[in-house]
Amino acid sequence: MTATTIIFVRHGETLWNKERRYQGQQDSPLSPAGLIQAEKVGQFLRNRSIQAVYSSDLKRAQLTAETIAKHHQLSPVIDPRLREMSFGVWEAKTREQVKLEYPDLWEARGQDALRTRIPGGELPLEVVQRFQDFLDAQVPRAFGKTIVVVSHGGALRLTIASLLHIPLEKSHCLRQSNVGVSELRYLQQGRNCSWEAICINSTAHVD
Numbered sequence: 184m185t186a187t188t189i190i191f192v193r194h195g196e197t198l199w200n201k202e203r204r205y206q207g208q209q210d211s212p213l214s215p216a217g218l219i220q221a222e223k224v225g226q227f228l229r230n231r232s233i234q235a236v237y238s239s240d241l242k243r244a245q246l247t248a249e250t251i252a253k254h255h256q257l258s259p260v261i262d263p264r265l266r267e268m269s270f271g272v273w274e275a276k277t278r279e280q281v282k283l284e285y286p287d288l289w290e291a292r293g294q295d296a297l298r299t300r301i302p303g304g305e306l307p308l309e310v311v312q313r314f315q316d317f318l319d320a321q322v323p324r325a326f327g328k329t330i331v332v333v334s335h336g337g338a339l340r341l342t343i344a345s346l347l348h349i350p351l352e353k354s355h356c357l358r359q360s361n362v363g364v365s366e367l368r369y370l371q372q373g374r375n376c377s378w379e380a381i382c383i384n385s386t387a388h389v390d
Contacts, residue, residue, distance in 0.1 A: 185326070186327070186368040186379075187326055187328060187329075187330075187371075188329040188330070188367070188368050189318075189322070189325075189329075189332055189367050189368075190233070190330070190365075190366050191332050191334065191339050191343065191365040191367070192224060192251065192334075192363070192365075193335060193336050193361055193362060193363050194334075194361065195216075195218065195220040195243065195247050196216050196217035196361040197212060197213055197214055198211050198212060198213075198214050199211035200214070200361065204277050205274050205275065205277075205278075206274065206275075207270035207274040208269045208274070209274045209275055210243060212242070213246055217361060220247075220361055221246060221250040223362065223388050224247065224250065224362040225250035225251045225254055228331065229254035231329060232329055233255045233257070233331055234325065234328040235260065235328070235330040235331070236248050236251055236252040236257050236260065236330070236333070237260045237261075237262055237317075237330065237331065237332045237333070238259040238261055238262070238334075239262070239263070239333065239334050239335060240263045240265075240266065241267065241335070244265070244333045244334060245333075247333050247362065248331070251333070252331075262317055264313045265314065265334045265338065266335070267335035267338050268304070268307070268310045268341070269303070269304045270301055270304045271301040271304030272285075273301050273304070307354070308351065310337070310341050311341050311342060311345045311351070314334075314341070315342070315345070317332075322369055326371070339365065340354040340355065340357045340359050343357055343367070343383065344357055346367060347376075347378060348376075358384050359384055360389075361389075362386070364385040365382060365385070366380075366381040366382050366385075367379065367381065368381060
């Protein structure tokens, strides 16, 4: 059966990742370790037959995408629908700062993250919807091909959960490490499922 393969990749480690800050749609540069990780995932995928590389418009994802695309004589196609979930007023703050400054909101979100909106931020379903818009546009064009999509931890967890019919409140169980690789196949005529998971969060290339 002919299938479309999508290789989802999270960006390399950033300085804010190390500091455990909410990044959301703000940008933090890749750390020295993140730059090395980006090169390693590029090397890891260099022998795959890849026809296109897509990336979030945030720099940490773009740089990671470029290290993959260069091995295939490609340039990443930038799409803002692949951005990380927006965390609104929490962005740039550490978890500890958020707990101190927004204790009630922190508690409410811990109880119901799907329906508790951070001021200025997105709800999980809104992230899934914009990511799905991207997939609806690009997957038909990639029939029988392999494409790479470089995005972010939260957005990828939610999207992969949605594609595999995992409840979104359980999406946190799908760990997405820096430059972790998750490979899914879209089966156009799949009888039991439309999307098949080949691997989730493979990190052997950076261990």
